[in-house]
Amino acid sequence: MEYVQLGDITIEVELKDIKNIHLSVYPPNGKVRIAAPERMSLDTIRIYAISKLSWIKKQQTKLRGAERETRRDYVTKENQYLLGKRYLLTVIEENSKPRVYLKHNRVVLQVRPKTTRAKRKELIETWYREQLKGLIPKLISQYEKIMNIIVVEFAIRKMKTKWGTCNRGAGRIWFNLELAKKPIECIEYIVVHEMVHFLERAHNARFIAYMDKYLPDWKSRKQLLNRLPVSHVDWDY
Template sequence: MNTEMHIIRLGDIDVDVVQKDIKNLHLSVYPPTGRVHISAPLRMNLETIRIFAISKLGWIKKQQAKLVNQKREAPREYISRESHRFLGKRYLLKIIEHDAPPKVEIKHKTLEMYVRPNTDTPKRHAVLEEWYRQKLKEMLPELIEKLEKKIPVRVAECRVKKMKTKWGTCNVDARRIWVNLELAKKPLHCLEYILVHEMTHLLERHHNSRFVDYMDHFLPQWRSYKDDLNRYPVSHIDWKY
């Protein structure tokens, strides 16, 4: 694909601009530092893109402030007595060495992780992530079936993946939804909010008044759920760009 790259400076903010074979402008602000990125059509001149960026300056600064102030979990070492969350509840990790395939089990307020002796930190991290993934996969079909009774759409497929900038996304044409793996750590109603949000996009692609009306109808308390989701600390990640 033919692309052109530029940098637009707006005061003390640098905007990375990538022009490529697309139809519309797309503006993003990426964690953790609030890097600003615009994807724009090849045919569009830079001055038009600059004017667009200036018009969004207030929104850009608001998003950057959110990222700077957002709470982040401390880096995890995956050792016994370390705190981890599942569905919004706090559990203490207990490492149990055994000579068998790894597994994770909940016992009261403890997450018991069974691993082989000398399993290193990255492997323990991977074991817990895979457990989170499987738990989400187990919950999603029942949740979607319940929501499909309220929302007049049919979800063809729902997948789980790690995402750095979104809690969820969807392919409207394929009726396929993805949810962020991190949602396994959040209260169940936060997962429900993201599912309703993405399922509503199957009815309305854009965040317009029609979309908001749908959200108000399908999940009247969605604003409160959204606030809850944003209030919880996000995972510590070594962000690389």
């Protein structure tokens, strides 16, 4: 691992077999990493980092000031969120197949006695993944017709710094598992955002014009998503 120092900001640099340079600022404290092509010199990477310094500082300020959910132990009466709505968790211990389901204003987690926190978390996350898999295809299908594009594949995965990402060459989109907790209008915003990248790679004027066309209130949805608490994570770099 190489390092670039810009004032009080230390940037980890990893040289990899890739074509383009990638800059990431990680929660919770704004750790900065750059992945760069193996052929690129540290001096070139430093110049690139300097050009992005104001953006790095902005992201660090945002991450350090973000409201965070408390740690979840997956016990009765904890809060759980689904599609922007708060539910109380009820844990039922019995010797039957584990499952998670909604009942009135509660999320019910049915587990075998002595089930560990890690396993309870896994069950809840699997349930969240199923909720998104039931919702996102409908949104993709809706906007495929409007945009006249095709999404070949999508997947749900844990991501530390992004709500979504795409590979437009392969027609593939990945969505952050945490989106399951957010209001439907925020999920729709991320779906449209990533699909617009099939039409325009960069966040430029053309990209904004597409967003204005396909989702006119996208800016308010983005602001709502940014105001919501982010998950508690035991961050391990």
